[in-house]
Amino acid sequence: MAARAELINLTANIEAEKIPGQIIYLFPGQGVEKAGMGKTLYENSEIARGILGQLKPELLDIMINGQCVDHPINALNDTANAQPAITAVSLATYFAFLEANPSFKERRPLAFLPHSTGQMSAMGAAGVVDIKTALHIAAERGKLMKEAGERRENKGGMLGLLGATLEKAELLCANTSEALGEEGIWVANDNTADQIILSGREKHIVYATAHAKEAGIKKAIRLGVPIAGHCSLMKEAQDMFVQYVAHIKFERPTSPIILNTRAAATSDPDEIRADLINGLTRGVRFREALQEAQRSGVKSFVEIGEGPLSGFAQKVIQDSMQFQITI
16 A cells, blocks of 8 residues: 655654655646645635635635535635636635745755646746736636536546556457447556546446456546546637737746646646647546656655646656645
8 A cells, every 4th residue: 555645744844854855846736626625724824814805705615615506525626716716726725835944945946737627836936927827827727627618519528447557448448439430538647657637428338347357457446527627628718828828928937847738747838838728638647747757856745735647657666755734
């Protein structure tokens, strides 16, 4: 069983040696949203309050007070809300941690490694865009993906596969599309050697769920994400997103960002922009991104929040150390 990441309260002043060696910051994506997210940050950190306060008031109210007609987690699961909320909480956590631990401000990380929506968080943390712009990009991306995903021809979802190699997952996709007479399901996230996420049309997700064991896959679990992200069904959203980000200036990051769709580290603003755009219709190659991190000589991974990325890192790079900045 993989060792659990060590939890570090973001307000605790820690010795730099507590997190040894070269470090990479991990920024999680959609799926980590939860009721009450941001509340403790907003109430206890001035810098975090300033970042969270840049969200739309109605979204911040849902996050802090749960003010919505339904249970707040249902509102936060909405893609249009989840993406800016996650980006804001991640950036608030990151900068509050640096404020409480000045030694880490001067400790340049080897890289920033995001997962999907975490791209906007990483861009804000690395200075590719300012915080306000990162939040606006996240809100626009979430809105466009929601709108595309709700169109009848794009209706679908995402399916988690446990005990599934990439080869088995790709075979399941091929068999499903062949059985249904049209391509409609793809690998969305290659997270570890035995955890893959698929994305596709509703009927394809249903068929793949029913036939996963025939492909040698241990378990298939329908995810709560309400759209089919990181696949061809997001092409319309991608086309509109291209136009949106075309007018935004991207700067060189303070440390390289490891790209989602290419699993390569870069400081080139144009490559970061292209990866952000391509990520709407292409899968996240997170396992390969971790292998790229391993080649860079990373010793410690520091995940912003208590997401799943630390566990992925431990599985892929077993001699690394994992830490999570908690709120």
